[in-house]
Amino acid sequence: MKKIKKKSKKIKTKTRTKVKKKIKKHSKSIKKKVKKIKSKVKSRVKKKIKIIKNKKVAIKQNFIFKIINFQNSLKPQINFKINFSVEKYIQAFFDKIANTIFEYKFKLKKNNT
Secondary structure (H helix, E strand, O other): OOHHHHHHHHHHHHHHHHHHHHHHHHHHHHHHHHHHHHHHHHHHHHHHHHHHHHHHHHHHHHHHHHHHHHHHHOOOOOOOOOOOOOHHHHHHHHHHHHHHHHHHHHHHHHHOO
């Protein structure tokens, strides 16, 4: 009876190692598949993030353009061209001074004669 028990133990250990090897091979293939799937998902997520960022930039630019257009619409469309001819005012100033000097001289001549 002892011999039978020993043989059975050997058989059990052999079958156990075979099963373990099969499980290891199967688990390795599953791990590879999981890695592939994870990499695909990550790449998809990265692409989606890039698309979302691009949309946000476009939305911000559109918003800025809308604000600028609104500001331009608030500006008056009438252009006032006011030309202050400074030369005319300067000339008028000196003409008045010349007139007062002439009047003063004229009064002096009148008073002297």
